[in-house]
Amino acid sequence: MNDIKMQQAYYYTTILGTGNALATQCYNTCFTLHGKEGLLLVDAGGGNGILTQLERAAIRREDISDLFVTHAHTDHLLGCIWIMRMALQFRYPLRVWSHRKVLDLLTAICRQILPPKEAEGIGSLVTMHCLEDGDSFDVGDIRLQCFDIHSTKERQFGFAATLSDGQRMCCLGDEPFSPLCRQYAVGADWLMSEAFCLYEDRDRFEPYEKHHSTVLDAARLAEELGVRNLILYHTEDRTLATRRERYTVEAKSVYHGNVVVSDDLEQICLSY
Secondary structure (H helix, E strand, O other): OOHHHHHOOOEEEEEEEOEOOOOOOOOEOEEEEEOOOOEEEEOOOOOOHHHHHHHHOOOOHHHOOEEEOOOOOHHHHHHHHHHHHHHHHHOOOEEEEEOHHHHHHHHHHHHHHOOHHHHOOEOOOEEEEEOOOOOEEEEOOEEEEEEEOOOOOOOOEEEEEEOOOOOEEEEOOOOOOOHHHHHHHOOOOEEEEEOOEOHHHHHHHOOOOOOOOEHHHHHHHHHHHOOOEEEEEOEOOOOHHHHHHHHHHHHHOOOOOEEEEOOOOEEEEEEO
16 A cells, blocks of 8 residues: 555554464564554564564554563564563653463563663553453554453463444454354454465465464355455465465455455555
């Protein structure tokens, strides 16, 4: 999307990374959610590559007011250390939201590896906010409600975001959908779903053995939930040259809404 049109958007997301945990050809899955006020970063990938991605996307670190961390896997958590370090070193406020295990891990790692003068800012400059299933919080004019996705591997939160114009965006995390989360996703304007690979490539990439979904699974879910737009992410990175085209074709075979298969650093307009 061109810069002029994006500047006119009230709400948009910047997809900083689209890859799964072991991706090397693209960055690990993470994204920002931009509103009229405040800027939310959701996860941060597995290392300091998050700083490069932010620079490439022309997002200033100090503009990030809030960080939501879905779970404690390395490809989502470790980049958060760098986001926190920048806030602590350059003295700007940051609110971090997640469940207790994630917050305790981030706090412990920072206190162990950062200079004491920086680490002492945890709790005052960088504030940690513990969430439980169903809790809500605001990032500017966006209301977010978190929910436990009922992971079989590691406790993980997704969220439903309500924009001030009434549109709803639901992020399902990076594991298969649980019917217990239906109330947050049904009828959403935007649904963000992991799609580890094409269904036709399931024998090659083994998504089910890794407890992930295929494009076909995500698209069938979107159709059943009656959502308007489906954003696919957290994919394999061995088919990047054809990923957008092939994923879209498979998704559209069962889903009648709009399909978005993003590359790293793309911006998606949610509302004008």
